[in-house]
Amino acid sequence: MAEQHPILKLRGITRDFKLGSQTVHVLKGIDLDIFKNQYVALMGPSGSGKSTLMNLLGCLDTPTAGSYELNGNDVSRMGDNELAEIRNHEIGFVFQTFNLLPRSTALENVALPLVYAGLGKEEREARAAEVLTQVGLADRMDYRPNQLSGGQRQRVAVARALVNNPALILADEPTGNLDSKTSVEIMKLFDDIQAAGNTVVLVTHEEDIAQHAKRVIRIVDGEIDSDISK
Numbered sequence: 001m002a003e004q005h006p007i008l009k010l011r012g013i014t015r016d017f018k019l020g021s022q023t024v025h026v027l028k029g030i031d032l033d034i035f036k037n038q039y040v041a042l043m044g045p046s047g048s049g050k051s052t053l054m055n056l057l058g059c060l061d062t063p064t065a066g067s068y069e070l071n072g073n074d075v076s077r078m079g080d081n082e083l084a085e086i087r088n089h090e091i092g093f094v095f096q097t098f099n100l101l102p103r104s105t106a107l108e109n110v111a112l113p114l115v116y117a118g119l120g121k122e123e124r125e126a127r128a129a130e131v132l133t134q135v136g137l138a139d140r141m142d143y144r145p146n147q148l149s150g151g152q153r154q155r156v157a158v159a160r161a162l163v164n165n166p167a168l169i170l171a172d173e174p175t176g177n178l179d180s181k182t183s184v185e186i187m188k189l190f191d192d193i194q195a196a197g198n199t200v201v202l203v204t205h206e207e208d209i210a211q212h213a214k215r216v217i218r219i220v221d222g223e224i225d226s227d228i229s230k
Contacts, residue, residue, distance in 0.1 A: 005072070006033035007167055007199055008057065013066035013076075015052050026052045028222040030066070034201065036167075039194040041202045041210035044219035051172075053219060054203045058091055058170050059083045071167040088116050092161030092169045096176035098153045100145045100160075106132060107141040110159045117164060131159040135189060151182035158189060162198070169193060169200045175209055187212045 013030040016023050026049045034040055044050035055061040056068060059075050062083070068076040071090055075083065093099075100109050111128035119127070132141050135155040145153050154174060161169055171190065175183035191212055194200045202213055210216050215229040 004035050006069075007036045007071055008032065008034040008201075009067075009069040010056075011067045013053075013056065013063045013068060015049075015056065015061070016064045026222050027056075027063070030222075030224060032217070032224065034199065036199055037194065037197055039190075039200045039202075039212070039214045041204055041213035041216045042219065043204060043207075043210050043216060044225075045205070048219045049222040050203055050219045054170065054172055054201075057168075057201060058093060059087045088113060089164060090167045092164065092166040094154070094157050094161045094169065094171040094174045096173040098145070098150075098157045098177075100153060100156060102145050105142050105144055106137060106148070106156045106159075109145070109156055110163050113160060113164050127163055128159070131162045132156070134162070135159045149182070150178050151185055154178065154182075154186050155189065158186075158193070162193065167199065169198050170203075171200065172203045173205070174202065175204075175206070183209070 010030050010032040013027055014025065015027040016025050030053065042050050042054065052061070056063055059070070063076050066076065067074060070086065073086060075086055078086065107125060107128050110132055111124040114124040114127060129141060132138060135158050137152060137155050137159065140148060140152060145156070148156065174190070175186055178186060187209060190200055190202065202209065204210050215227070217227045218225045
């Protein structure tokens with residue numbers, strides 16, 4: 001591990017928020033390395049700072065102080081346009097609420113990031129079909145979200161996250177809106193994705209979901225309380 005360069009490297013990360021005349025210190029000096037092909041769960045109680053940390057990891061926010069390198073890029077100093085570029089190329093997001101376009105087919109939803117990447121229609125559709133097949137939806141490509149079950153919708157969301165071959169898959173409570181049987185199926189899919197060579201960071205408050213990960217990091221009061229690898 002020492003010879004590898006971390007794919008995510010955080011040093012001294014703090015994040016403060018102004019609430020009226022008060023300053024709330026949400027993250028208090030986070031140091032963290034995550035390496036390629038690791039499967040990491042971020043856990044913590046409500047208000048611990050895990051969502052704030054996830055937003056920083058996903059380049060949806062920038063730190064108050066400290067540095068964050070993602071795949072060799074110092075993203076902690078980037079402006080909004082550069083961050084948008086990084087998000088599109090380096091990060092695949094999976095959200096609890098799926099975030100699919102309701103009037104678009106599964107294929108169109110999955111192909112959308114490739115529009116921003118500048119690929120032609122034929123190439124976009126071929127790549128989208130490839131990842132939809134990978135997540136077990138080869139026979140559902142022309143279905144719209146309202147014609148799919150919750151589990152199938154989340155599979156579409158996972159396919160969309162994979163379509164750009166990102167450096168990092170970031171999943172925020174990915175089973176939060178699913179029943180227990182479907183949750184097991186989706187977590188099996190994440191296991192397969194990580195086994196195929198992807199780096200997965202999972203944000204969850206559920207112990208059974210976190211147990212799928214090979215490394216569990218617990219955040220308490222804005223600091224890393226424990227970091228355990230299996």
